[in-house]
Amino acid sequence: xRITCVIGTLxxxxxxxxxxxxxxxxxxxxxxxxxxxxxxxxPDFYELSxxxxxxxxxxxxxxxxxxxxxxxxxxxxxxxxxxxxxxxxISFMTISVLASCWLLRIPYIYxxxxxxxxxxxxxxxxxxxxxxxxxxxAVTVLSERDRKFIALYxxxxxxxxxxxxxxxxxxxxxxxxxFFQPGKKYVLAVGRLVRQKGFDRLLHAWxxxxxxxxxxxxxxxxxxxxxxELMQLADGLDVQQSVDFVPxxxxxxxxxxxxxxxxxxxxxxGFPLVLLEAMEAGLPAVSFACTGPxxxxxxxxxxxxxxxxxxxxxxxxxxxxxxxxxxxxxxxxRAREVLSRFSGEKYLDAYEKLCQQVLx
Numbered sequence: 564x565r566i567t568c569v570i571g572t573l574x575x576x577x578x579x580x581x582x583x584x585x586x587x588x589x590x591x592x593x594x595x596x597x598x599x600x601x602x603x604x605x606p607d608f609y610e611l612s613x614x615x616x617x618x619x620x621x622x623x624x625x626x627x628x629x630x631x632x633x634x635x636x637x638x639x640x641x642x643x644x645x646x647x648x649x650x651x652x653i654s655f656m657t658i659s660v661l662a663s664c665w666l667l668r669i670p671y672i673y674x675x676x677x678x679x680x681x682x683x684x685x686x687x688x689x690x691x692x693x694x695x696x697x698x699x700x701a702v703t704v705l706s707e708r709d710r711k712f713i714a715l716y717x718x719x720x721x722x723x724x725x726x727x728x729x730x731x732x733x734x735x736x737x738x739x740x741x742f743f744q745p746g747k748k749y750v751l752a753v754g755r756l757v758r759q760k761g762f763d764r765l766l767h768a769w770x771x772x773x774x775x776x777x778x779x780x781x782x783x784x785x786x787x788x789x790x791x792e793l794m795q796l797a798d799g800l801d802v803q804q805s806v807d808f809v810p811x812x813x814x815x816x817x818x819x820x821x822x823x824x825x826x827x828x829x830x831x832x833g834f835p836l837v838l839l840e841a842m843e844a845g846l847p848a849v850s851f852a853c854t855g856p857x858x859x860x861x862x863x864x865x866x867x868x869x870x871x872x873x874x875x876x877x878x879x880x881x882x883x884x885x886x887x888x889x890x891x892x893x894x895x896x897r898a899r900e901v902l903s904r905f906s907g908e909k910y911l912d913a914y915e916k917l918c919q920q921v922l923x
Contacts, residue, residue: 564918565595567649569660572605575811576755577836578676580609581727582655587612588911594918597647601640601657608813618647641666651700651921653914658688661695670921672914674703674725676833696720700921703914705834706854723917726858728910729839729901735820742809743821748779750881751822751846753815753837754829756787761828761851763789763796768828768878770800776885784809784818819844823891824884825866828877829853842866842901847894849880859905865897 566589570582582598590596596615603621611617620643622636641663644652652671654660664671673696696702697719704710704722713722743749750769754760762783769781783793783806790808797803812818815837819825825841827850834855842848842859848866850856851873860866867880884891 564922565597565648565650566918567597567599567644567647567652568655569599569601569644569652569657570655571657572600572602573607573609573611574605575608577727577833578655578674580836581676583609583611584728584730584907585653585911585914586615588907589915589918590614592911592915594915597649599643599647599660601660616647618643637662644669651918653918658692658695661699662691665695665698670700671698672701672703672917672921673699675709676705676727693717701917703917706858708854723913725910725913726905727834727836727839728907729843729905730907731902732819732840732843733814733816735844736817738817739821740817742782742807743818744780746778748776748824748885749822750779750781750824750826750885751784751818751841752781752826752828753784753818753841754827754835756783756785756790756793758789759830760785760787761830762793764851764874764877765826765828766793766796766800766802766806768874768881769806770802771875771878772882772885773802773805775882779823779885780805780807782807782809782818782822784812784815786811815840816844819846822846824849824881826877826881827851827856829856830871832856834859839901839905842898845895845899847884847891847898849877849884851877859901861897865894865900 568586573579586596586598590612597618598615599618601620601622603619644663645667649669652664652669655674656676661671701723702720703725707724710722710724713720752765794808797806819841825846825848827838832853832855838856838859848860850860851871852868857868860868862868869877869880
């Protein structure tokens with residue numbers, strides 16, 4: 564099959580990493596795969612398989628383009644899609660390319676990578692999204708909640724649940740991350756420093772427990788527009804002496820293997836790769852029970868799930884594992900089962916089957 568995959572950029576992010584994995588996996592299975600990205604201003608964070616053809620264009624956003632320039636933008640995008648000669652197109656979170664597919668009569672599959680109920684669009688974009696997704700051959704989502712929501716409110720869409728895969732890590736390394744202090748145990752949190760990730764709630768939870776665990780530190784790894792605000796919050800809560808804000812890392816294997824506990828405080832998620840990676844490395848996890856973590860974590864088996872907004876309960880569950888090394892080891896050994904529960908082969912099988920169904 565000739566498959567074109569489209570995403571905005573290959574900058575750091577879970578959807579971007581999944582796109583790289585999907586393209587490489589489909590190409591390794593003998594398909595002719597082209598990856599089209601739409602913004603040259605963002606450098607690649609992930610390395611693409613040499614089996615995948617890469618095409619880059621640089622387009623202004625529709626809001627920045629406006630008027631006649633928006634028509635020119637659509638024309639440029641449509642020409643770029645047509646040049647890849649796809650039999651089927653897979654779009655990750657890129658609505659505008661669906662208009663090109665519709666004009667060219669190319670069958671398309673659309674994928675969202677966040678809880679669909681938390682996505683926000685302007686009224687104009689919501690109308691366009693709803694129109695073009697009626698003609699998608701499939702709309703892939705990351706949870707049963709999203710599938711049921713779509714079935715109720717958008718009955719003409721064709722939702723299919725495909726979970727993100729847990730991928731094998733590089734194995735344990737003896738080299739401890741440079742930002743880990745000697746003799747300290749670490750709670751690890753990873754993600755963009757934006758409101759969705761809920762690091763403000765994590766800092767409030769940390770305030771209630773850090774003094775009870777003087778040998779522990781909290782490391783928050785990531786970059787984002789709220790970094791300065793979060794650092795000020797840590798200072799205002801008087802926890803800054805036990806919290807490390809660490810820049811985004813390309814390779815988190817050492818951090819996962821040398822940390823002792825993983826925590827996720829998000830207000831909304833899709834199917835978070837960082838949680839899968841941490842558990843594959845043998846880390847027990849504590850998370851709010853938003854979409855994604857509520858499927859990945861088996862409460863009381865390999866981690867703990869906490870009802871949304873129950874910040875005090877989050878701190879209690881963290882503290883429970885921080886003071887019980889035996890339970891951390893038991894949970895951590897079970898956490899590694901994510902590799903079989905959410906395998907990469909199942910993920911590639913699901914998308915390959917969808918593409919085959921589209922051609923039929």
